[in-house]
Amino acid sequence: MLFAVKQHINQNLPFLKGKKLLVAISGGIDSIVLTHILHQLKFDISLAHCNFMLRGKESNKDEIFVKDLGEQLNLPTYTIQFNTKGYATENNLSTQMAARSLRYNWFQELIKEHSLDYLITAHQKDDVIETFLINLTRGTGLDGLTGIPEVNKNVVRPLLPFIRNEILVHATRNKLQWREDSTNSSIKYVRNKIRHKVVPFLKELNPSLLETFSNTLQNLKGSQQIVNDRISEVKEKVITSSGNDLHFSVAELKKLSNPKIYFYEILKEYGFTEWDDVTNLLDAQSGKQVFSKTHCLLKNREVLILSEKNTIEEVRSFEVLENTSKIKEPFKIKFKKVDIPFDTKNHPNKVFSELISDKPNTISIDYDKLQFPLTIRKWQKGDYFYPIGLNGKKKISKFFKDEKLSLIEKENSWLLCSNGDIVWVIGKRLDNRFKVSKTTSTILKIKL
The missing domain is CATH 3.30.465.60 (Uridine Diphospho-n-acetylenolpyruvylglucosamine Reductase; domain 3)
Structure with missing residues (x-):
């Protein structure tokens, strides 16, 4: 099997050569065989083991076993303990889905922290047919029926072409030691029920099940x-x-x-x-x-x-203090205070025009008309302002309707306010009361 895995990697996964690999290792036979083979093939590997604290002393012994193996092979070994049941309850997940979420999130953190290239898992061909049948019983599309991908972003599964019996023969011949998960024999879990009840029956019907399944x-x-x-x-x-x-x-x-x-x-x-x-x-x-x-x-x-969905929905308002140059929430806005020279404001010319010229998502406001701190908040029923370019006031809701904004655009609209008065429907319309005039001495330029 050593030669077969080497040949498979050379032909189909050559990008793994020379890369830093993180091997997800449970201590079970599949991950143990994978670890020994990659080590023998001189790949640069580290080990990562999750203790989900679901099987008491047995889980702790698995962790100790993996640590000892890492020491024997002189490999960097990372372990972590998770309160899996607590996480499952908090996130309304099954225990198995909680464990999956916890381990893959942690694996990716390790890859980033230690500048590793790929996560290597020990899924094999029998796992593929089990996953296929699980998805089939739950209802799925083509994605759920095409098996476990051999390469999915930075996750690689080199043992997918090999069946469980080949792995067992290799481990036995090479006198490898591994840990048996006692829950694997229980048919409490769906996967185990399919593994121990359904697949053997299908193999009775078709002894070449795995081969024909691969073709399918x-x-x-x-x-x-x-x-x-x-x-x-x-x-x-x-x-x-x-x-x-x-x-x-x-x-x-x-x-x-x-x-x-x-x-x-x-x-x-x-x-x-x-x-x-x-x-x-x-x-x-x-x-x-x-x-x-x-x-x-x-x-x-x-x-x-x-x-x-709006991730800032609970935060309804933000303050802008005087002399603030920029803010990052609820979105990025820059503020710049500009003084107008006396002769410029009294004798309109090109310089004055350039000072107050606005571009999309940029406005000029008469600074002296503002009262700080300013407030950025979501619009509310009953809000009104005096839209520049129109006579009189208009309700925000009517303004949105006239602008033909969608419900989502309305919900995502924010207001810049001064002492309760609306200065700017942000990104849409300035209030006439705060516009720059010939008497303006200082401008506040705001860029969204």
């Missing part, structure tokens, strides 16, 4: 590539960018043969799950929304707007 997997991956190519074509037709948001043309989406399927392929990375509700947005009234945990999809006239 390749066919599915080919189909997935065709789907991805088609989705890329559709995205070019239906999606346009607007700042941090994505706009989907309702008219173009309605031309598709099965919008629900296209929505799934396009929006799955944003956490949506209620696909009927998403599809129904095509014929919904303006203002209708569908939410995922991280994003919002809004029907706004002839487009659907995809935007990220």
Whole structure:
């Protein structure tokens, strides 16, 4: 098997040569064989072991075993203990999903901290069919049926072409020691139930199950590539960018043969799950929304707007002290105080025009009309201001309606205020009361 792994890496994973690798090691047979093989092949490896504190003394013995192995092989070894059950409860996750989240987050932290190149895991071919069957029973798309990827960003799985029995034979012949996880024999967990009950039955039906499954997997991956190519074509037709948001043309989406399927392929990375509700947005009234945990999809006239949920929603206002030059929240704004020479303000000329000339997202305000600290806050019902270029006052809500802002754009609108008066609907319109005039002595230039 040593030669087979070496040949596989040379042919399919040559980018691993000369790189610094972090091996995820549980102490079980798969990760132990992987560690010994990579060590024998002279790869630059470090070991990372997670103690999830789920099996009492047994978990602690696994950790000690891995530390001893690292010492025997003279390899850098990192270990960590997690309160997995507590994390699962706090984040409303299953124990297995909590463990997965904890370990992969920690692995990536180690890679960054120690300037490593790749995370190496010991998944093998039997794991692939188990994952396929788990996803199949839960409901999934092509992504869930194409198995565990051999390379996913900086995560690499060199043992995927090898079956569990090959790994067992190699470990036995080379008299390797490993730890047995007692929970692996329990059918309490879905994966173990599939491993011990379903897969053996399928192998009885088809002794060549793993071989035929590999062929099926390749066919599915080919189909997935065709789907991805088609989705890329559709995205070019239906999606346009607007700042941090994505706009989907309702008219173009309605031309598709099965919008629900296209929505799934396009929006799955944003956490949506209620696909009927998403599809129904095509014929919904303006203002209708569908939410995922991280994003919002809004029907706004002839487009659907995809935007990220506001992470600063709880913070409703920010103060700007006098002589502040810049702020970073709720977004980056620069402030610059400029004095106007006496002869310039009394004799308008090119210099004066340049001083007060505004560009998109930049305004000039009469500094002496301001009362500090200024406040940046979200708009509220009943707010009004005196829009520059118009006579009289106007409610913010009416201004937004006239400007044809979407619900998301309204929710993401902020106001710059002085002593309760609105100075600027930020990025949209200045208040007439604070504009620069011929009597202005000092200007406050504000750039968003």
